Amino acid sequence: GSLMRRRDRFDAILIETTGLADPAPVAQTFFVDEEMQTKLRLDGIVTMVDAKHVVLHLDESSECKEQVAFADVIVLNKCDLVTPEELDQLERRLRGMNAVARIVRTTNAQVELDAVLNVGGFDLDRALQQRPTFLEPEYPFEWAGAFHFDEGNATLVINDGPDPEMTVMAWKLPNTTADAIAEVQDRVAVFFSADPQEIAPGQGFTLGTTPVSVQLDRGGEKRFLLNLPERGAYALFTQHHPDEFSMRVEQQGHVLAAASEHVFNPEHEHDEEVTSVGLEFAGEFDQKKLNSWLGELLMTQGTDIFRMKGIVAIKGAAQRFVFQGVHMLFDGRPDRPWGETPRSSQLVFIGRNLDRQALHDGFHACLA
Known part of the structure; x- marks a missing residue:
């Protein structure tokens, strides 16, 4: 209370909590207390993560997971104590739990003040500017390729791979550039997550907002027909990388190469709560x-x-x-x-x- 009345004398309030505190009640104060709400704004939540020991906590402690999930900025400390590979792996795991936080790597907690003050946690735009791909871990597909097709049928030839089925979607594009794929990927992701229609080898499918699940449980090469209403640019989105299934795309007896492609960041840690x-x-x-x-x-x-x-x-x-x-x-x-x-x-x-x-x-x- 008295602190609030001396508002003109400070720039910011930093609240430090103990190791594994639940950040929610602290954050909630800023939304619930009327005086707090009129005079202050919650700028952001910063979580310090111990790169060497956090994996143990992530596996055992729900508080630790919640702290990661709440953060606007994650300070990944003690980076000198783990290998670069372990660090990348840990960062991928943290990304899967929180796709919007900014991750700052540090040693001995040496961090620039700019990295943790004026975070603008409220401003989602900033998250988008810093990481235009902030939806990236969410993509339910691993690969997209842009092709130029003639009218008629194209064939997907798919061999045995790590999975007995694979979800696929085709989408019309204005052109075959990587930008054209980037323009539609968020929209496709929304439809791609729906229940797919199963299709057996030899069967056809069309463009549309329902994904198809190609059934791959038979041995050998399997062929699926994609019916194309007109010539032009199209994207194919696949749940797994085509290389895992030696997949190729053919039309009129020729193998077509993708004019551009994008490999997405698949989220493999489905067991992460x-x-x-x-x-x-x-x-x-x-x-x-x-x-x-x-x-x-x-x-x-x-x-x-x-x-x-x-x-x-x-x-x-x-x-x-x-x-x-x-x-x-x-x-x-x-x-x-x-x-x-x-x-x-x-x-x-x-x-x-x-x-x-x-x-x-x-x-x-x-x-x-």
């Missing part, structure tokens, strides 16, 4: 529907949602709506006007037992 789910929607939300759905979501799953952030386009509103939540607490406010920027919404959830498809469907139902 804490995950991030990133969703993107074109179009605008109906504010009433969105409010009631979010309210229901927080009531039923709030304990499992550690953090959520979003930039949302609301029908009839000139400004972007920005929100962030910690467990059951929710803080949202209008932000700068959309102006010429195309209206699209991005939402990120970090938590335990998150069901990507259910989250997608729930939000999708709130579109105006």
Whole structure:
């Protein structure tokens, strides 16, 4: 209280908690206490991770996982005590649990103040600027290739590989550049996560928003037909890297090479309880529907949602709506006007037992 009245005399308040404290109650104070909310903003949560010993904690302690999930910045300390390979592996694992935090590597906790102050944790845009691929760990496919096809059928020839089936999707592109793949990858990811339609060797499939699961349990080469309505640029998205199945693409007897391709960062640690789910929607939300759905979501799953952030386009509103939540607490406010920027919404959830498809469907139902 008395500290707040001397507001003009300080720039920032740093709150340090003990080793494995739950950051939620501390963060919640900034959303619940009215005086705090009017005079302060929560700039960001910084978590220090011991590169040498954290793996033990990650395996045993849910508090440790929660701390990683809550962070806006993760300071990865004692980097001199582990090999570069171990460090990369650890960073991948942390990324899988929190796709939006900035990771700073340090030795003896030597860290520039700029890295941990004025984090702008609230500003999702910053996360996007620092890491345009912040949805990357969420991609349900490992590979995409852009091809130029003639009208008619193309054939996917797939051999035995590590899995008895593989999910595949084809998507129309404006051209065969890597940028064209990047433009559609978030949208495709949303559809790719749906239940696929199974197709057997020799059968065909078309472009569309339903993924197909090609059945690979027979030995030898298997051929699947892709029906193409017109000549032009198309992307193929595959759940695994084509090399693992010696996959090739043919049309009219010729093998086609991808004009450009992208290998995604697959998330293999499916046993990790804490995950991030990133969703993107074109179009605008109906504010009433969105409010009631979010309210229901927080009531039923709030304990499992550690953090959520979003930039949302609301029908009839000139400004972007920005929100962030910690467990059951929710803080949202209008932000700068959309102006010429195309209206699209991005939402990120970090938590335990998150069901990507259910989250997608729930939000999708709130579109105006």
